[in-house]
Each structure stands twice: as structure tokens, then as C-alpha cells.
Amino acid sequence: MADQADNNAAAPTVGVALLGMGTVGTEVLRILQEDAQDFTARTGGPIEVRGIAVSDLSKPRPGVSSELLTDDAFGLVNREDIDLVIEVIGGIDYPRTVVLAALRAGKSVVTANKALVAAHAGELSEAADSSGADLFFEAAVAAAIPVVGPLRRSLAGDRVNQVMGIVNGTTNFILDAMYKRGASYDEMLAEATALGYAEADPSADVDGYDAASKAAILANLAFHSPVGSDDVHVEGIRSINVADIEAAKAAGCTIKLLAICERLVDDEGQESVSARVYPALIPLDHPLSSVSESFNAIFVVAEYAGRLMFYGNGAGGAPTASAVLGDVVAAARNIVHGGRAPGMSTYANLPVGDFGSVRTRYHVDMVVDDRPGVLAEVASTFSVQGVSLKTVRQEDAGDAGARLVVITHHAAESDLESTVDNLKNLDAVKAVNSVIRMEGN
Template identity: 70%
Template sequence: MTSSTAHPESTTHNPGRGDGEAVGIAILGHGTVGSEVLRLMEEHSDSLAHRIGGRMELRGVAVSDLEKPRLGVSRELLTDDAMTLINRDDVDIVVEVIGGIDYPRRVVLAALKAGKSVVTANKALVAAHADELAAAADAANVDLYFEAAVAAAIPVVGMLRRSLAGDQIERISGIVNGTTNFILDAMESTGAAYGDALAEATRLGYAEADPTADVEGHDAASKAAILASLGFHTRVNFNDVHCEGISKITADDISAASSAGYVIKLLAICERITDAEGNEAVSARVHPTLVPKEHPLASVNESYNAIFVEAEAAGRLMFYGNGAGGAPTASAVLGDMVGAARNKVHGGRAPGENTYANLPVADFGAVHTRYHIDMDVVDRTGVLAELAAKFAVRGISLKTVRQEESGEHSRLIVVTHSALESDLSATVDELTNSPDVKAVNSVIRLF
């Protein structure tokens, strides 16, 4: 568990400059998102000025290679010296769209310490160093915005920071990675194998040349850490998130799920859990999940994202839309820029981080889950009763058991009721080592 502390907002008064004053912008990075941010800034400059009360004026764009052609930005605005750019007196807001962790951390911290508000789309940075960044923003009495770090254009960060600030969040579940959703959707709709669906995602530009961060769940885990931190007012870091990817999902898994009334989605699940003594903790995990076909998340197809929130007073809410891509991400970045610029013109600060609850992060083994287990077993009388007894020893009850003939063996598909993850995992280990079980083909948790 990672300890966390609350960061109360600074009480220093920010009076603002007044209507008509310009706000200086420095952009770090000119890739897919950075170039789209610049395009939207220029295209909608007049409208944005009315919304802000003053014009946003570009002071410079920091890039790593000055020789590379940069469409949409004047040569004199380019620099390869980000530190000098962010320390200029005429820069008020620094927009970080570089990606990565180490270098962005240095420049973002430098910007905050120099009294500049920061807008970042960098999920990995926020998930790894949110505590440090929030402390620096509070110390300098400036804004730190990161709406685009989770699900791009879907306004889930603002929703948790503002719209549901008066409610108690119980659970946040979501499809927060478009690449894996595209792959799983293609496997279900066409019957394709995982490798073929990944190749198609790569061809269409949904998957990177190295898709590891997406398909192994790391990207989704960063977003889960951010969502859990915001939703439960507790510092949750990337390393606190249990993470499993989709690379082991097969066409047979997809078919079996469909026959049972489910679809397989890579879900980020963040929830408040309470033990038998009434002690609360936070759980955050990412793994392939069987979602009932009638649930709203099951219908989210292609590369779309969706966040499903369960709150005490508001009830069940779902936010759906484009969760990746240059234009959707730039939309979220620009929205944050408008918010930060308004505060420069009119005064005040955006809602900051507050980890006052400081709940412990639960060990994954203490979480209650349900398993769908597909295995090949010896075809003999009494084997089903003997295997069922292995579940009963740990108090795990079975919801459904389906047996099918499969050559010289039998295929056994078991769905459990809710039980401790540690007990379910230990039971699967025992099944794997049982002479009656020829193979455990797959183990997938249920939503």
C-alpha cells in the first residue's frame, strides 16, 4: 500500500487580471495531439477568447527535433529548450503533450514551481506522480489539469472533481483502452483469432507498433489509478493496480462467453470495499471480464470507451465516447486550457486533489470476485463431484456447471458465486495440479 496525504487548496487569493488580458501559452510536444491542439486554438481563437474573457496567445512550442517539418506552427515559435520556454515571464500556462514519465515529470514540476498552471494529457505521469505534482501546484497556487489523461474527450475527470463532488462513489468501472476494445470486438464479431485481430488493429492505426502497454493492460491500469484516486479521495498509484491483459484470450473464450450470455471486455474496476469488521479500503484492478450482454458496457464496440459510475445518491451513470485519437484528446486538452485561462483572467483556482480519506489499498486477494473456469477433465464417473469438493473446501459455491463431451476427455465449464480472490486463485491452482484435470483452458472473472 502507498501512503497518501491530503493536499488542501492554497488559501492565497488569486484576483485575476481582468477582462481583455491575454494569456500566454507554451506547448511541449508537437505530435498527433499537440498539432491538433494548435489547429483548434487557431481555428476557434475568437470564440475561445469570448469564453475566456481574453485571448490565448501562443508563446512557443518545444520539440525534440527542430529540423523536422512542423505544419501549422511558425518556425520562430519552435524551440528545443523547454526549460527556457516555460520560465519566460510571458508564459502563463504550460501544456504537456510529450508522453513518457521521467522527462515530462521534470518539466512539469519546473513549470509548476515557476508559477505556471499546467495542462497535461499524460496518464502515465499522473498515475505515477500525482501526489508530487499536486503538492507543487498547491505550493505555487496554480492549476493542474489532466482531463485528457483518462478516456480523452469523455469528461470523467471533471465529473468526479466537480459534478459528483458532493456524492459518495461506490464503484467506477470502465472500458478505458480503445485498442483492446477494438481487438475484443473484432474477435467477437468476426470470429478472428487474437493475433489476426491485433494485426488488423495495427493496420488501421488503433494499435502501436509495440502494443504491449495496451494489450497487457498497463495503459488501462494508469487510468484506473487516476480514477480510483479521484473517486475515493485516496492516493492510488499505478503499482497499486492489479493488472492483466488480453493477450491470452482466445476465439474459444469469446465463443464460450457468447454462448453463456456474456461478452469479454478489458475492464478497469475501482471500488470501495468493506470487510467483515466494517473497515473500508479501495480496490483497483484491470483484467479481462465477462460482462452480461444486457449491461450497457457490453454494447460498447470498436475503439470506443465508456465509464460506468455507481454513486450513493446519483445512482448509476455512464459516460461514453471516443477515448483516444488526436482530435478527441485535443478537445479535452483545450477544455482544460480554457478553464486554466479563465482562472488567469478572472481569478480563482480549479478544484485540486484531495486525498483526505486516505483509505488503505486492498490486497487483490481480499477482493470478492467470481470466476468462469473452462477446463478439460478426465471422463469418468464421480469426477465432477470430486472437483466440486475442491471448491467447497474453501467455501466457494458454484452457480452453474456445464459438461460437454470433447473427444476422450470432457469439457467442464464452471461459474462460481462471489468469493475471495485468494480462495478462488488457490482453488484454480489446486485444479491445475489435479490428475483429473488435463488442462485449465481459461480463467476469466465476471462483472
């Protein structure tokens, strides 16, 4: 033990700059200080926080030395005694300039900023490669759930065909409660806000943009191709209602907001990438259907490894800090012992495919005239676009007519869109209540 202690004492100290002292930053600092000896043992040398950049120096920060605080992030990351930068500010434009400055100065960076990585992965990776620094971002996707590392390292020798997951806890809490309690979207959004799962402005969550940033990162890693947040097709959950939930139950499914990244191959063998976010029906026997409350899960299908699933807390201060600190240990070990982590390879450079060519199944709920021949008219409308029907269920809708619920076989998005447009123009169809995709089968 003495020899080990002497080795650690002789090892260089890793100087850390912490950018941001919100919920995650506060947890990161606390754990680093409380478990300092463990971190020294894990990395082979001491880790010392030498500066903390904050936006408001006047804000009380109990237990934090004022000598550590600064509002000059650029000055901090460029100091000679800083080796590693932890960025937990959030946002895109300002953090981008600071992180780029750090990477170009040869300082390794650990970030939890999904929006930043999704929007500027290529630029950040290039800066890291040019200076030989490390860029880690495990916490940017699903917090404590280890999925970035497996995609970068464990599956580096495999061919990933699909990544599909529940990557937003707020929307999963809302949809799960709607399914179990029969409550409305508005009721569960209000409860999610009261419990702190949803922000005062929930748009990033319920409109799918948070999940889209994570989908872009996952697609980039899984398919070794440049995919940005603007390349992701995004639909949120605001339109999901009690009737949709009941229809899902009748079909033996539940509804989840899914981030789906998929390798597409056309009839000529040309490959492309699809990245999309939308609410979808999932069969109750699929592993993702049982992911409840605010938990996250990511399902990976690889050529050789087969089906893999990663599950756990996808948000929160402590889980996110856990992922950040895992990256800190890896980056610090490389600084102490030499070496570098795998970068973001985009060697495949696959194009982003046309969303209209994506193929999946659909659940179409409509109200039609209750008279002979209507079913044949509806079926013909699907057939004209080459969309075949798997099941048709008819229910009495009272004076409104008949409720017709159609589940299709796999069909192209563009063909289904044309079908729905034609249904709306069909005299026999009074209303198309909803069109929800079906995934996982």
C-alpha cells in the same frame, strides 16, 4: 457587442507554452489559432501561444512560425510572458521535471499525460497547491469523454463506490472483433496495427498498462486516496482465445478488458481501495457490453447519484485535443478572472487493499475424465475453499474426456486461486483451460 469587445480587449492576454507537436499538439495549436475569437469569448481574454517546445528543430512544421519553436522547454515555461503550459509530450521522467518547474513557478498546467499523472499525481498536486496554480488532466483518461471533471466537481458531494470502464480502444477493438467475427487474437492484433489502432509495440495496450495508468487516476479521484500505477493489479488480453469467446457467448456474455476501481469494506468495517485491470466476462444486458470497436465507456456507481455512464471516443488526435482545450478554457478563465479549480484531494487516505480479498465471480473451463463421480470430486474441490457453484455445464470433448465449465458465485480471489491450484493437482482434471472473472452482476 461593442462593450463586450472592449471588455475582451482590456482583459489580459493568457500566454501559452505548448510542449510537444505530435498528433495532439498539432491539433491543439490548429484549433486555438482557427477559433481564436471563440476562445477569447469563452475565457474573457485572448489566448496566445507564445512558444512551442519540440525535440527536433530541423523537422519541417508547415504553418508554424519558426520564431515560436524552441528545444529548451525549461527556458520556455520559466519565461515571464507564459501563464499556462500545455504538456502533450508523453513519457514520465522528462515531462515530470518540466511540469514541476512550471507549477512551482506558478504557471497553470494542462496535461494529457496519463502515465505522468498516474505515477506522480501527489507530487504534482502538492506543487500546484503550494504555488496556487491549476493542474488539469481531463485528457489523461479516455480523451474526449468527460469523466475527470465530473469526479472532481459534479460528484464531489457524493460517495463513489465503484468506477468500472473500458478505457483502452485498441483492446476493445480486438476483443469486439473477435466476438463478432470469430477471428483469433493474432488476426485482430494484426488488423488493429494495420488500421493504426495499435502501435508497432502494442505491449502498453494489450498487456493492460495503459489501462492501469487510467485506473490509478480514476481511483485517486473517486476515493480521495493516493493510488499509483504500481498499486494496480494488471492482466492483459494476450491469452484470450476463440474458445474463450465462444464460452462467453454460451454464458450470455462478452469479454472486455476492464479497469475496475472499487471501495472495499471488510467484516470489521474497515475501508480500502481496489484498482485492477483484467479481461472479464460482462453480461450482454450490462451497458458496457455494447461498447464496440475502439470506443471507450466508464460506468460509475455513486451512493446518491446512482449509476452513471460516460461514453465516446477515448483516443485520437481530435478527441484528445478537445479534452485538452476544455481544460485550457477553464485554466485561462481562472487566470483572467481569478480563482482556482478544485485540486486532487486525498483526505480519505484509504489504503490499497490486498488483491486476494477482492470478491467477484469466476468462469472456469477445464477438461476432466469422462466417468462417474468426477463432478462430485470437482465440486468438492471448490467447496473446500468455500467457493460455491452457480452453474455447471458439461460437454463431450471426444477422446480427451469431458469439458466442464463452472460459473461460481462471488468468492475471494485468494480462495479461487487456491481452488485452481488444487484442481490442477486433481487426477480427474486433465487441464484447466482458462479462468476468467465475471463482472457486472
